[in-house]
Amino acid sequence: KNEVEQSPQNLTAQEGEFITINCSYSVGISALHWLQQHPGGGIVSLFMLSSGKKKHGRLIATINIQEKHSSLHITASHPRDSAVYICAAQNYGGSQGNLIFGKGTKLSVKP
Amino acid sequence: NAGVTQTPKFQVLKTGQSMTLQCAQDMNHEYMSWYRQDPGMGLRLIHYSVGAGITDQGEVPNGYNVSRSTTEDFPLRLLSAAPSQTSVYFCASSYTRVSPPLHFGNGTRLTVT
Numbered sequence: 001k002n003e004v005e006q007s008p009q010n011l012t013a014q015e016g017e018f019i020t021i022n023c024s025y026s027v028g029i030s031a032l033h034w035l036q037q038h039p040g041g042g043i044v045s046l047f048m049l050s051s052g053k054k055k056h057g058r059l060i061a062t063i064n065i066q067e068k069h070s071s072l073h074i075t076a077s078h079p080r081d082s083a084v085y086i087c088a089a090q091n092y093g094g095s096q097g098n099l100i101f102g103k104g105t106k107l108s109v110k111p
Numbered sequence: 112n113a114g115v116t117q118t119p120k121f122q123v124l125k126t127g128q129s130m131t132l133q134c135a136q137d138m139n140h141e142y143m144s145w146y147r148q149d150p151g152m153g154l155r156l157i158h159y160s161v162g163a164g165i166t167d168q169g170e171v172p173n174g175y176n177v178s179r180s181t182t183e184d185f186p187l188r189l190l191s192a193a194p195s196q197t198s199v200y201f202c203a204s205s206y207t208r209v210s211p212p213l214h215f216g217n218g219t220r221l222t223v224t
Contacts, residue, residue, distance in 0.1 A: 004153065033211070041220075043201065045212030086153070098144075098169065098208070101153030 003027050004089050006102035013109050019074040021105045023087035030090050032070045033099065034061050037084040046072075048090075077109045113137050117202050117216030124192040124223045132187040132219050134202030142208045143185040147171065147198040148218075154201065160185055161208055192223045 004025045013019050023032070034046040047054050047061040049070070054061050058077075063070040074081055084106050088099040118133045136143065144159040156169030160179040174196060176188040185204075189196060202216040 002153075031211075033213070035213075041199065041218045043203075043215040043218075045214070048211035088154075098156055098159065099154075099213070101146075101155070103151065103153045 002102070003100050004087060004102040006085075006087055006105050008105060009103070010106045011108070013077050013107070015078060015109055015111050017077050017109075019077050019081075019107065019109075021072045021085050021087075021107070023070045023072070023102055025068050025070075025087075025089040025100075027089055027091045027100065029068075032063050033088040033090060034070075034072050035086040035088065037086060037104065039083065043086070046085075074107075079109045079111050082108050115202055115204055115214050115216040117200075117219055119219060120217065122219060122221050124189070124221065126192060126194060126223060128192050130189050130192065132189075132200055132202075132221075134185045134187065134216055135183050136185075136204040136214070137183065138204065138206075138214065139182060140204035140206055140214070141182070142206070142210075143179065143202065143204045144169070145175070145177065145185070145187045146201045146203065148201060149198050157187065157200075159208075189221075192221075194223045197221060197223045 007022045031048050031050045033048050037043045049063050058075045060073040084104040086104045088101045115136045141162045145157040146154040148154050155171050157175050158177040160166045163182050166177050200219045203213050205213045
């Protein structure tokens with residue numbers, strides 16, 4: 001079983017829809033990261049959170065530490081949001097903070 | 112402000128050849144790392160460095176070498192390329208291992224025939 005699981009693997013939405021991408025992890029973590037990989041391949045960091053909720057523009061990330069679950073929400077989705085969204089767990093202990101990545105969720109937003 | 116610069120963008124090698132993937136950052140970051148991305152798998156850590164002169168292995172280090180002689184540069188060397196090393200490689204950096212955000216280079220698509 002992967003230590004970081006994302007769902008769904010693929011997601012198609014119509015412009016304007018509210019989108020949720022889920023991330024579950026099985027390891028103890030110090031933080032959870034959300035990243036965006038553009039169709040051209042570049043990767044940018046969206047959020048790092050260790051509790052509660054963070055918001056940036058139309059993107060909202062939440063985390064429930066007890067349930068070991070995080071969600072990324074996109075409000076009023078737009079075709080330019082089409083990308084692969086990746087969550088990554090930053091864990092404690094021996095590997096001292098190295099990231100464990102999920103496989104990504106490929107989002108396609110249709111006009 | 113260039114951020115993280117990775118070269119080359121594309122490379123084709125024959126089995127057994129060696130090459131170096133270059134990574135440089137101009138943000139004075141202590142932490143630098145190399146990942147590979149394969150279809151159907153998450154990014155996997157190859158090697159990382161927490162500062163000049165300090166490197167350590169990640170999840171998939173076999174077949175790769177790194178060095179960190181300066182804060183800015185963190186090259187990844189393939190000693191004897193194998194088809195299993197066909198992948199997209201990303202270099203990333205951050206102020207420290209636990210300080211966001213993680214800045215990524217644009218990737219190198221490597222094909223080994």
